Amino acid sequence: MTAEYKTIVRDGLWDNNGVLAMLLGMCPTMAMTNSATNGLGMGLATAVVMAASSLLVSLFRSRITQEVRIPVFILIVASMVTLVDLCMNAWMHELYKVLGLFIPLIVSNCLPLARLEAFAAKEPVLPSFMDGLFMGAGFTLALTAIGAVREITGSGTLFSDASLLLGPAFKFMEMQLMASDKGVLMMILPPGGFLVTGLLVVGKRMLDVRAGKAIQMGGAHSAA
Amino acid sequence: MKQQHMLSHGLILGVFCLGFGALLAVTDMLTAKDISARALEDRLNSLSQVIPTTLHDNNLVKDAIVMKNEHGKEITVYRATKEGQITGLAYEIFGSGYGGEIKLMLGIDATGKILGVRALAHKETPGLGDKIDAKKGDWILRFSGLSLGNPPVEKWKVKKDGGQFDQFAGATITPRGVVGAIKKGLEFYAANKEQMIDFGAPKASAKEEH
Numbered sequence: 001m002t003a004e005y006k007t008i009v010r011d012g013l014w015d016n017n018g019v020l021a022m023l024l025g026m027c028p029t030m031a032m033t034n035s036a037t038n039g040l041g042m043g044l045a046t047a048v049v050m051a052a053s054s055l056l057v058s059l060f061r062s063r064i065t066q067e068v069r070i071p072v073f074i075l076i077v078a079s080m081v082t083l084v085d086l087c088m089n090a091w092m093h094e095l096y097k098v099l100g101l102f103i104p105l106i107v108s109n110c111l112p113l114a115r116l117e118a119f120a121a122k123e124p125v126l127p128s129f130m131d132g133l134f135m136g137a138g139f140t141l142a143l144t145a146i147g148a149v150r151e152i153t154g155s156g157t158l159f160s161d162a163s164l165l166l167g168p169a170f171k172f173m174e175m176q177l178m179a180s181d182k183g184v185l186m187m188i189l190p191p192g193g194f195l196v197t198g199l200l201v202v203g204k205r206m207l208d209v210r211a212g213k214a215i216q217m218g219g220a221h222s223a224a
Numbered sequence: 225m226k227q228q229h230m231l232s233h234g235l236i237l238g239v240f241c242l243g244f245g246a247l248l249a250v251t252d253m254l255t256a257k258d259i260s261a262r263a264l265e266d267r268l269n270s271l272s273q274v275i276p277t278t279l280h281d282n283n284l285v286k287d288a289i290v291m292k293n294e295h296g297k298e299i300t301v302y303r304a305t306k307e308g309q310i311t312g313l314a315y316e317i318f319g320s321g322y323g324g325e326i327k328l329m330l331g332i333d334a335t336g337k338i339l340g341v342r343a344l345a346h347k348e349t350p351g352l353g354d355k356i357d358a359k360k361g362d363w364i365l366r367f368s369g370l371s372l373g374n375p376p377v378e379k380w381k382v383k384k385d386g387g388q389f390d391q392f393a394g395a396t397i398t399p400r401g402v403v404g405a406i407k408k409g410l411e412f413y414a415a416n417k418e419q420m421i422d423f424g425a426p427k428a429s430a431k432e433e434h
Contacts, residue, residue: 064240065232072237075241079247086248086251185349
């Protein structure tokens with residue numbers, strides 16, 4: 001049992017990372033990583049939705065037939081996104097003002113859908129919930145890393161406005177690493193997203209090769 | 225047999241749709257009131273940046289009217305009064321920037337002097353044009369206290385066009401759009417003053433209610 005959870009955690013965070021190994025969810029990855037804080041916010045919102053929808057799909061897995069599973073999955077993901085959006089807007093408004101922008105974008109992310117199909121539709125409730133949670137955490141990790149690289153090279157800051165997202169206690173995270181006009185503007189514009197994502201994918205594979213692991217080519221199907 | 229299959233698939237899908245639809249309907253019912261309260265707070269908050277709260281004792285949103293601006297677009301004009309005297313007005317103005325339309329909120333006092341300007345929404349280049357945002361720079365604050373005669377009308381331009389306002393490094397189009405929008409906004413008040421301070425006019429809030 002514990003070995004199974006260990007694999008789930010490892011898969012989600014590193015071995016089968018949604019962005020860096022499977023190359024899924026590229027739309028929010030490109031759009032929301034112009035700063036580390038944006039990447040973190042998008043990642044956290046996605047993790048919540050992924051954990052909730054994995055749990056629900058696993059709960060209903062015996063009722064969902066093969067033929068209608070895709071529309072049902074989409075229905076569940078979209079419902080969770082709307083639910084989170086409405087509740088946050090009403091009761092966590094300060095956080096919503098920062099994250100609100102990202103939440104509807106989760107629907108356009110194919111990573112939750114891929115994990116529902118590959119994992120939650122077949123596995124029991126608790127492992128499915130953990131898979132959703134840790135795939136989401138891995139997504140958060142990748143987006144924050146890409147955001148950090150783009151933000152440092154592009155605007156010379158790191159985690160700017162983090163206190164808006166996480167609360168005033170996190171003001172210490174906001175760093176000015178170099179003069180703001182020294183940054184390379186391209187890095188916070190769309191080309192920077194492709195460049196940094198590509199370089200980090202290469203970096204991860206090099207680390208894996210050095211560790212003597214087989215590289216998971218193509219990604220998504222090997223998980224399925 | 226196949227027909228029966230189709231039916232059961234449809235049924236499953238239907239039940240899920242019904243279930244999640246109901247869930248969302250309930251959530252919407254539970255949150256609707258709070259969400260509209262938050263939206264109102266946000267609006268009052270952004271208004272307080274262009275009309276200082278010390279200047280009025282009325283509810284700006286309640287005493288707002290809807291007008292058509294020079295392009296025929298409907299805008300809401302928020303009106304501040306203190307002891308029955310009109311002390312300020314705030315309305316949206318629009319400029320064209322590098323990345324499309326720039327939406328700003330302009331606050332003026334009854335004589336047409338600027339109380340404050342804030343960018344509400346824009347798509348200007350991060351790091352260059354986005355310095356018009358009060359969160360990213362203090363450029364937008366320089367307009368407070370100015371009016372249509374101060375500086376003279378022909379000086380309401382960026383320096384590059386022979387006016388008196390600084391553009392910022394690497395971006396001329398954005399400041400040009402903002403300065404132009406403010407100038408047009410002040411001219412709009414000069415041309416429609418009567419109507420804008422007329423308290424006999426139907427209120428926007430009354431219109432929304434029915």
